[in-house]
Amino acid sequence: MAAIKTENLVKRFEEVAAVNDVSLEIPEGEVFGLLGPNGAGKTTLISMLSTLLTPTSGTAKVAGFDITAQSLEVRRNIGIVFQEPSVDDLLTGRENLYLHSMLYGLPRAEINPKIEKMLELVKLTDRAGSLVRTYSGGMRRRLEIARGLIHGPKILFLDEPTLGLDPASRKAVWGYIKELKDARNTTIILTTHYMEEADALADRIAIIDQGRIIELGTPEALKKKVGQDLVFLKGRINETAIKNLPFVSSVEEENGLYKIGIADPARNLQALLNAGGVIEEVEVRRVTLDDVFLKFSGRQIKDDAENNGIFERIAAVKTTRR
Amino acid sequence: MINFNAIYALLLREALIYFREKERIISILISPLLFLFVVGKGLAGSSPVPGYSYQQFIFPGIMVMVILFTSITYGLYIIWDKRLDFLKEVLAAPISRTTLFLGKALGGMLGALVETMLLLVIGAVFVLPLPFWKLLLSLAAAVPVSYMITNLGLTIGAKMKSMEGFGLVMSFLTWPLFFFSGALFDVATAAPYIRAVSLFDPVTYAVDLMRVIMFGYGVFPVWADLGAIAAFCLLTTAIGVSAFGKLQQEK
Ligand SMILES: Nc1ncnc2c1ncn2[C@@H]1O[C@H](COP(=O)(O)OP(=O)(O)OP(=O)(O)O)[C@@H](O)[C@H]1O
Numbered sequence A: 001m002a003a004i005k006t007e008n009l010v011k012r013f014e015e016v017a018a019v020n021d022v023s024l025e026i027p028e029g030e031v032f033g034l035l036g037p038n039g040a041g042k043t044t045l046i047s048m049l050s051t052l053l054t055p056t057s058g059t060a061k062v063a064g065f066d067i068t069a070q071s072l073e074v075r076r077n078i079g080i081v082f083q084e085p086s087v088d089d090l091l092t093g094r095e096n097l098y099l100h101s102m103l104y105g106l107p108r109a110e111i112n113p114k115i116e117k118m119l120e121l122v123k124l125t126d127r128a129g130s131l132v133r134t135y136s137g138g139m140r141r142r143l144e145i146a147r148g149l150i151h152g153p154k155i156l157f158l159d160e161p162t163l164g165l166d167p168a169s170r171k172a173v174w175g176y177i178k179e180l181k182d183a184r185n186t187t188i189i190l191t192t193h194y195m196e197e198a199d200a201l202a203d204r205i206a207i208i209d210q211g212r213i214i215e216l217g218t219p220e221a222l223k224k225k226v227g228q229d230l231v232f233l234k235g236r237i238n239e240t241a242i243k244n245l246p247f248v249s250s251v252e253e254e255n256g257l258y259k260i261g262i263a264d265p266a267r268n269l270q271a272l273l274n275a276g277g278v279i280e281e282v283e284v285r286r287v288t289l290d291d292v293f294l295k296f297s298g299r300q301i302k303d304d305a306e307n308n309g310i311f312e313r314i315a316a317v318k319t320t321r322r
Numbered sequence B: 001m002i003n004f005n006a007i008y009a010l011l012l013r014e015a016l017i018y019f020r021e022k023e024r025i026i027s028i029l030i031s032p033l034l035f036l037f038v039v040g041k042g043l044a045g046s047s048p049v050p051g052y053s054y055q056q057f058i059f060p061g062i063m064v065m066v067i068l069f070t071s072i073t074y075g076l077y078i079i080w081d082k083r084l085d086f087l088k089e090v091l092a093a094p095i096s097r098t099t100l101f102l103g104k105a106l107g108g109m110l111g112a113l114v115e116t117m118l119l120l121v122i123g124a125v126f127v128l129p130l131p132f133w134k135l136l137l138s139l140a141a142a143v144p145v146s147y148m149i150t151n152l153g154l155t156i157g158a159k160m161k162s163m164e165g166f167g168l169v170m171s172f173l174t175w176p177l178f179f180f181s182g183a184l185f186d187v188a189t190a191a192p193y194i195r196a197v198s199l200f201d202p203v204t205y206a207v208d209l210m211r212v213i214m215f216g217y218g219v220f221p222v223w224a225d226l227g228a229i230a231a232f233c234l235l236t237t238a239i240g241v242s243a244f245g246k247l248q249q250e251k
């Protein structure tokens, strides 16, 4: 059974279609990344799936339950980390977690050990007795994460969970997300503006823009779609030898700088260098999710840049710098 | 449908917050105390109940005033919850909206009853010495009264978008409910149009009930007071649960 299945989901706010005809199926145990520019509709989609907003039209099932007709059952199966902080700042950190656990019906005996474990995870043990009002932004965020995870939901919505976290905390949260997926088979829907985060965590990624899903696939497939990995070489290059290599797909030269399209550079770079002649400088440029994101959702940005492909622009920048 | 653990959690939150904000506990008593000690003494009007001064006569009404203002203010406070996103957490929790509503209502009653107790103590010491059983009975009667008014406040709070409406609700609802209730005069001898309006004011019956308890004097029979309060409790539960059912994330 799919953990989440939406059919033609639409949410309109007056004239804006914040979510426009989204049909998705997310299998159990998948980490599903939702990427898109500001205002794309990510939060609105998550709000509908977590029953906080009723759709204008369309349907969705979460954990097998309909989000409008069976919203209570849906809520029993999910956890959410909101984009906007929603921890109660008139209470202490520990009280926030305690009340949450009560609301979610955790057995009394389990509550306190779990609270301590989560506080440990987000490194808030020392400040757990202070009012949240006195927390820094990142501390609130960490408390919010602890709260969303504490009841061990089957399906977890993380709306920009690591926004504003320092690198160490971010890595800790990544580790925990992976553990949830591997050890508990938790289904996770993750939005983020950090592409490396999506790359590190997500099994599949949907790019959403103006309320519509415009691309969907594994990070690898999406990167392939955008372009190929490149190696830039400078020196006295043996062009024909390179062209004959089976893994090289294109070679272009401009002012002595060779731009070589190559498959799987991690494995093939050595062979390329061996065949390449006398090489003075090497630079490998792999396709990243940034490129994917910019290509599919960065329309405005791209249009400004004289409609060139992203790699031409990168190459142009590189050559002018040299 | 009703999850008592969750109600306990919601009530616990309100209690923690309530007892942390001590200034609020005191400040909400200020206007009622002004009425009791300045209007009550200064007007020195005649009391409709023989054997009691005017100040003593309005004491039951002032007690209901405390409940009225505390409960409405509390109910409207969920607008803040909505604005500051705290409500999202409880809206996303696996509890029915009925549970949420009842938990919030109990939280409001807690505040109103603590204020009522404070006022009863002040009143018993300075204004109207009452036997202990009458104090207890007044407090017991305050339970359904605070419930129905908290419900009213929560319903309005759930419907309102911003705190700007707070003043409007106070001017157009809370003060009229108070003035028409006969808290400061006897409805039986009031001008006909006041009497007509007061019949539709649920607070009238609350004031009347408190007077019956404290003085054994009432305009309506006790069963009418209790019946009106019970009916209003049911009605406000229904509209409140329905308003909470429609609550959605605001932003
Ligand atoms: N309550 C609301 N009323 C009116 N319009 C709204 C409301 N909530 C969202 N919108 C609009 O819906 C669109 C999508 O908003 P949403 O918050 O889902 O975007 P997002 O993808 O989460 O963006 P971000 O990356 O900035 O968090 C935006 O155009 C926004 O202005």
Ligand SMILES: [Mg+2]
Residues within 6 Å of the ligand: A042, A043, A044, A083, A159
């Ligand atoms: Mg968002």
